Amino acid sequence: MARDALSQAFSALADPTRRAILARLSKAEATVGELAAPFDMSMPAISNHLKVLENAxxxxxxxxxxxxxxxxxxxxxxxxxxxxxxxxxxxxxxxxELDAFLARGDDLVGSDAKQTESNSEKDQDDGSSNESGGGAGTRSHS
Amino acid sequence: MARDALSQAFSALADPTRRAILARLSKAEATVGELAAPFDMSMPAISNHLKVLENAxxxxxxxxxxxxxxxxxxxxxxxxxxxxxxxxxxxxxxxxELDAFLARGDDLVGSDAKQTESNSEKDQDDGSSNESGGGAGTRSHS
DNA sequence: CCTTTATTTAATCAATGTCTTATTTAAGGG
DNA sequence: CCCTTAAATAAGACATTGATTAAATAAAGG
Structure with a gap:
């Protein structure tokens, strides 16, 4: 039942209704009824979405x-x-950072390069191993 | 079949195996077999995870x-x-930004100048909240 | 008290997701 | 040519999700 927090959070975000609820709540807090109003959906359905968001x-x-x-x-x-x-x-x-830099319109690629394929090796820095080995091997049999 | 891109992306992220694959790929590119190796899971299962990640x-x-x-x-x-x-x-x-700022240990609470008021100005009715009505209203009566 | 309002719980059912094994396509090597 | 490796596809079992209607709980109010 209790998945890892990250999976729960992403799973909760993977629904447009729930994202809309979050967007609504990012402006102001609201009651269940207020949150349910804009949706063509039954109240229990909203209640369940809220439970998912809360568990996440x-x-x-x-x-x-x-x-x-x-x-x-x-x-x-x-x-x-x-x-x-x-x-x-x-x-x-x-x-x-660089995104904002590019957005400024600097000519970073423009001269003549067709640098579509330039990056293939960037292999050195691996300090950031996440849950790769451990967290993923969750194999729950029936 | 084709959900909105955001839902697909979050849904793809909501699985530890797929996140581990992404973490692996964030270090270097790899073949399907290499990606499958660390997992106690059949190759078709990995292949399917990759398809999900690709579609997202x-x-x-x-x-x-x-x-x-x-x-x-x-x-x-x-x-x-x-x-x-x-x-x-x-x-x-x-x-x-502010988090990193706080981490520096600056006295932020004492000076009331500039932290809070950047959000109420934005009137964010923008792209993130709009898919709620259309995307969520799928109801089929039985 | 009994009703109204607000929300949750329960039972149910269709749709989707995630694995499995078995088979198939594709490329290279003896 | 046949065989091995690499990966995708097919078909099926099983669990989970997402919605519904109906009933239950809880607080306020006449």
């Missing part, structure tokens, strides 16, 4: 009389984002 | 004789990361 550590729910106030919490996203950052460090050209 | 725009496969070289591609992660950044902009204290 993306939101918290606090009881207020007979309504539940939902609010974002940074816990889940933090890990998820840092994983992506580590993976993305390989290119590093695509977003981040 | 996270890797590309190029044919080399009878083996396939797999390599990371920034396309998928880019969108995913920017979604998370937008959502996370609500707290903004938890990670990102």
């Amino acid at each position: 550590g993306l939101i918290v729910r606090e009881v207020d009389a007979q309504r539940r106030r939902c609010r974002l919490t940074p816990d889940g996203l933090k890990e998820a984002k840092s994983f992506m950052t580590e993976i993305a460090a390989f290119w590093e050209d695509s977003f981040g | 725009g996270l890797i590309v496969r190029e044919v080399d004789a009878q083996r396939r070289r797999c390599r990371l591609t920034p396309d998928g992660l880019k969108e995913a990361k920017s979604f998370m950044t937008e959502i996370a902009a609500f707290w903004e204290d938890s990670f990102g």
